[in-house]
Amino acid sequence: MGREIAAKFVRLFQVPTDDIELVRAQFHAFAKQIPLLYLILAINTLAVVFTFAKFGHPWISVYLPLALCIAGLGRGVAWWRIGRSAVSDDVVIRYMQRTNKFAFISSMTFIAWGIALFPYGDAYAQGQIVFFLGLSLISGAFCLMHLRSAVFSLTLFGIAPFSIYFFFAEQGHFRSAAINLALVSLGMIVILMIYNRDFANLVSSRRSLLEKQEETQRLSEENLRLANLDALSGLPNRRALMSQLEAIHQATGKANTQTAVIFVDLDGFKDVNDTYGHETGDKVIKIVAREFQSLLPEGAVLARLGGDEFAGLISGSDAAEQADMFAARVVSSLNEPIRIRERAIQIGASVGIACAAQGACDARELFRRADAAMYDVKANGKADVRVYSAALDAARQRQQELEAQIRQGLIEGQFDVFYQPIVDADRKEIVSVEALLRWPRRLAGPIGPDQFISVAEASGLINPLGLLVLRRACRDILEAKVKLSVNVSPAQFRDPDFEAKIAAVLAETDFPAERLEFELTEGYLIDHPERAMAVISSLKGMGISIALDDFGTGYTSISYLQRYGFDRIKIDKSLAGQIATDKRAGVLVAGAVYMANGLDMAVTAEGVETEEQANMLRLAGCQCLQGFRYSEPKPIDEIRDLLTERSRDVAA
Ligand code: C2E
Ligand code: CA
Ligand code: CA
Numbered sequence: 001m002g003r004e005i006a007a008k009f010v011r012l013f014q015v016p017t018d019d020i021e022l023v024r025a026q027f028h029a030f031a032k033q034i035p036l037l038y039l040i041l042a043i044n045t046l047a048v049v050f051t052f053a054k055f056g057h058p059w060i061s062v063y064l065p066l067a068l069c070i071a072g073l074g075r076g077v078a079w080w081r082i083g084r085s086a087v088s089d090d091v092v093i094r095y096m097q098r099t100n101k102f103a104f105i106s107s108m109t110f111i112a113w114g115i116a117l118f119p120y121g122d123a124y125a126q127g128q129i130v131f132f133l134g135l136s137l138i139s140g141a142f143c144l145m146h147l148r149s150a151v152f153s154l155t156l157f158g159i160a161p162f163s164i165y166f167f168f169a170e171q172g173h174f175r176s177a178a179i180n181l182a183l184v185s186l187g188m189i190v191i192l193m194i195y196n197r198d199f200a201n202l203v204s205s206r207r208s209l210l211e212k213q214e215e216t217q218r219l220s221e222e223n224l225r226l227a228n229l230d231a232l233s234g235l236p237n238r239r240a241l242m243s244q245l246e247a248i249h250q251a252t253g254k255a256n257t258q259t260a261v262i263f264v265d266l267d268g269f270k271d272v273n274d275t276y277g278h279e280t281g282d283k284v285i286k287i288v289a290r291e292f293q294s295l296l297p298e299g300a301v302l303a304r305l306g307g308d309e310f311a312g313l314i315s316g317s318d319a320a321e322q323a324d325m326f327a328a329r330v331v332s333s334l335n336e337p338i339r340i341r342e343r344a345i346q347i348g349a350s351v352g353i354a355c356a357a358q359g360a361c362d363a364r365e366l367f368r369r370a371d372a373a374m375y376d377v378k379a380n381g382k383a384d385v386r387v388y389s390a391a392l393d394a395a396r397q398r399q400q401e402l403e404a405q406i407r408q409g410l411i412e413g414q415f416d417v418f419y420q421p422i423v424d425a426d427r428k429e430i431v432s433v434e435a436l437l438r439w440p441r442r443l444a445g446p447i448g449p450d451q452f453i454s455v456a457e458a459s460g461l462i463n464p465l466g467l468l469v470l471r472r473a474c475r476d477i478l479e480a481k482v483k484l485s486v487n488v489s490p491a492q493f494r495d496p497d498f499e500a501k502i503a504a505v506l507a508e509t510d511f512p513a514e515r516l517e518f519e520l521t522e523g524y525l526i527d528h529p530e531r532a533m534a535v536i537s538s539l540k541g542m543g544i545s546i547a548l549d550d551f552g553t554g555y556t557s558i559s560y561l562q563r564y565g566f567d568r569i570k571i572d573k574s575l576a577g578q579i580a581t582d583k584r585a586g587v588l589v590a591g592a593v594y595m596a597n598g599l600d601m602a603v604t605a606e607g608v609e610t611e612e613q614a615n616m617l618r619l620a621g622c623q624c625l626q627g628f629r630y631s632e633p634k635p636i637d638e639i640r641d642l643l644t645e646r647s648r649d650v651a652a
Helices: 002-011 020-055 058-084 089-120 124-143 147-171 175-227 238-250 270-277 278-295 319-333 361-380 390-412 451-460 460-479 490-494 498-509 521-529 528-542 558-562 583-598 611-619 638-652
Strands: 258-267 302-306 309-316 337-339 341-346 348-357 385-387 416-424 431-439 483-487 516-522 546-553 568-572 602-605 624-626
Touching: 020 089, 020 124, 020 175, 020 341, 058 483, 089 124, 124 147, 124 175, 238 258, 238 302, 238 309, 238 361, 258 319, 258 337, 258 361, 258 483, 270 341, 270 451, 270 460, 270 528, 278 302, 278 309, 278 319, 278 341, 278 558, 302 460, 309 319, 309 348, 319 348, 319 385, 341 385, 348 361, 361 385, 361 390, 390 451, 416 451, 416 460, 431 451, 431 460, 431 624, 431 638, 451 460, 451 490, 451 583, 460 483, 460 490, 460 498, 490 498, 498 528, 516 528, 528 546, 568 583, 568 638, 583 602, 583 611
Parallel strands: 348 385, 431 483, 483 516, 516 546, 546 568, 568 602, 602 624
Antiparallel strands: 258 309, 258 348, 302 309, 337 341, 416 431, 416 624
C-alpha cells in the first residue's frame, strides 16, 4: 500500500510516454513556450543583477547570474530551432525527459541563488529578490504547463522551499509574500491540471477525428474501386470501361489515333452453367478472363460486362490491326477445351469489332456498333469475328422489321400449313405427310420458311409459330389415317414448358402420339446435348417418334447421334439429289443407310425429283421417299383429294 503510493508519487514527476501522439503534441506546444520562458528568466535575472551589483560580491551577484542568463538563452535558441524541425519520436521523448530533469535542477539553482544573494542586499533589494523569485516561479510554471511533471518539480523544489524560507526570513517581513505565493501556486496547479487534461482530451479527439476521416477516405476509395470492378474476374466492369471510353473520346489526341472496341460473347456458356452448375461456370469465367487478358496488347483494357460478355478497348494509331489480331486470338484460344478437374468443357467466342478515329464516334455508339457486329456473328453460326459496317445495321433492321411482321402475321392469321406426302419406297403409297409452314397473306408479299424461320428462332416467335403448325396439322391430318411429320426447331427446346405444351395440343386435338413424328436438325443436339437428350426422351415417353432431319449437311456421325435414340434419319435433299450424278454421294448415302438400318433407324430420302433417283435410293435401302417426284407441298384440301385418289388407286 505504502509502496504503491510511493510509486504513484514518483510517477507524478515522470513524463508519461505511453501515448506518443500526446507527447508529440505537448512537445510542439511546449517548444513554442520554452524560448519565451528563458527570455523572461533572463530579463528577471538581469533586473536582479542590476540591483545587486552595487552591493559587491560580483561572483554571486554578477558573474554567476550572467552565466546562467547566457546558458538559458542558448537553451532557448536550441528549443526554438528544434520546435521548427521534424523530429523523431525518440528525440521528442528524450527532450521532454531532459526538460523534466532540467526543471528540477534549474528551479533548485534559482532558489539557491536567490536565497544565497538575499542577505547581501538592503531591504529594497531583498524585496526585489522575493518579487523576482515569485514572478520567475509563476511564469516558469505557466510556460511549463504542457509538462505536468515539470510543473510538479517546480512546485515542490522551487515554490515550496521559497515559501518556507521566506516565511521565516527577516523576522517574518516576507511572510505574507510567502503565503501569497504558496496559495497562488496551489490555485495555479489546479488550473494547470485541468488545462493538462483538456489538452490531452483535445489531442485524443483530434486523433479520433483524423482516424474517422482516414476511415471514411479509405471506405470511399474502396467503394470507388468496387464500383468499377467485376468481383468474379477481377477485371474492370462495364462502368469502368465506359468511363475510360468516354475519357478517350473527349481527349484531344493525335490526329491519327483510333479507338477500337472488341465485344466478346461466349458461345455455349449457359449450358456450362446448366449442366455443371454455377461454381464450374464461375471457374470458366475466371480462366477465360485470365486467358483473354494475356492476349491483349500492351496498354489495352479488358473488362467483363457481365454474364459471359467481355469487351476490350484498344487505342492508338494501329488500333484496328491490334483489334483484329486480338479477336482472332480470342476465338482460337477456345479451340482447345477448358479443363476443370476431369472435365473438358468446350465453349466458343463470338467477337464483334467497331473502330473509329478518335473523337469521331461517341462511346455509346462505338459500343453499340461492336455489339451489333457481335450479334451478327451469333446469328450466323457463332465462333467467328465480324467488323462492324453500316450494312450490318441494315441487316439488323430488316430482321427487326421481319420480326414485327411475323408478330402481326400471327395475330392476323396470315400463316398456312401445307403438306408434302412421303411415300413407301417399294409400294409408292402415301404413308405420311410432312407439315410445312407457309406465309401466303404477308402484306409485303409471301416469303418461304427458309427466310423467316431463323428470325422467328432468334426472337422466340418460333414457339407460337411451332404450336400453330402442330395444332393445325393435328386437326387436318386426324381423319387422314397417315402419319404426320412436324418440324421442330431446336430453339423451341429452350422453352422449359415445351413438353407440356405439346402434350396439351395432343390432348386438345385427340391426335394419337403414335402417329406423330418430330423432325429435328442436329445443330442443337451438339450444342446442348443434355437438354436435347432430356426433351427427346420425354417426347418418346409420350409415344412421339423422333427423326433426324437434314442428315448429310452436318458433320456428325450416325453412331454419335444414335445415343439420342432416333427412330429415323432423313437424308437431306442436297445429298439425295446428287445420287444419280455424283458417285461419292451414292457411296455416302449407301453407307449412311446401311449404318442407320443396322442401328434400327428407318431412313427417308427427301428431295426426290426423278424416277432414277427414286430407284437408286430404294436400292440403297431407303424405306421412304419424299420429293417433287411424288408431290409438292400442298394445302390440306388437295392432300385430302390426293389421299382418296391414292387409296382408290390401291383399291383398284
Ligand atoms: P425441310 O424440313 O428440309 O423441309 C423440306 C423442304 O424441301 C421444304 O421446303 C420442301 O418444300 C422442300 N422440298 C420437298 N421436296 C423437294 C424436292 O423434290 N426438291 C427440292 N428442291 N425441294 C423439295 P420449305 O417448305 O421451303 O421449307 C424449308 C425449311 O423450312 C424446311 O426444311 C424446314 O427446315 C423449315 N420449315 C418449314 N416449315 C417449318 C415449320 O413448321 N417449323 C419449323 N421449325 N421449320 C419449318
Ligand atoms: Ca423436315
Ligand atoms: Ca431437310
